[in-house]
Amino acid sequence: MDKTIRMKINRQTRSFFIGYEGLVGEIPDEETLSHTLRERLNLTGTKEACGEGACGCCTVLLNSRAVPSCQILTADCDGADILTIEGLQDPATGELDPIQRKFIDKYAFQCGYCTPGIIMTLKGLFLKNPHPATEEIKEALSGNLCRCISHYHVIDAAEELARENV
Ligand code: FES
Ligand code: FES
Structure with a gap:
């Protein structure tokens, strides 16, 4: 029906x-x-x-x-x-989300195919916990694969965000 x-x-x-x-x-x-x-x-x-x-x-x-x-x-x-x-961008100002900005600043992607999924996973994590430890970041991202091996830059960006989030 x-x-x-x-x-x-x-x-x-x-x-x-x-x-x-x-x-x-x-x-x-x-x-x-x-x-x-x-x-x-x-x-x-x-x-x-x-x-x-x-x-x-x-x-x-x-x-x-x-x-x-x-x-x-x-x-x-x-x-x-x-x-x-x-x-994800701010609906009022059109500004990128801080995660998006950080990924650009830290070159946390290569081809970018996996990047939207990784960013949305991090968004979900930061909504639950603005200051996750590195192990929590890695655990959250364990289901996000990247063929270009951008993981090191991704973790680096996420760790910086976890420190900066207020
Ligand atoms: S396309 Fe959905 S998890 Fe791979
Ligand atoms: S940046 Fe290419 S698959 Fe992740």
Whole structure:
């Protein structure tokens, strides 16, 4: 049976019809959140790589918790608050989030494919704990893979943020 769900995505309320694939505007039960974000809303900052919950490239915040959006069904997101990399900048000033600025300052990426997922994972961590220890940072990032081996710069940037966060 068709149903309508509503969620906030980057502070904007969005409604979707969950129903049978093929009808315009309807989302099938099995559609993933990453697919909805990228293919329906053009929020392509959320990357997909493994599609199996193993690489962290598709990480977004769901109710302030970092989750792999390729493992979340959009149909299950009724009432959820979703934040993607596109929604991270200050909505009033347009300024980048401090994590984004720090990544630029510290050259904490190379090709950048994994970077949105890493930044969203760190955002979730810093929301829970503004001053995580290095081991907590490493633990939080253990599900985020980077083929370019930018981990050292990422940890360096995260450690600096953990010291600076007030
Ligand atoms: S694409 Fe979702 S975890 Fe790899
Ligand atoms: S910077 Fe290239 S995959 Fe991480």
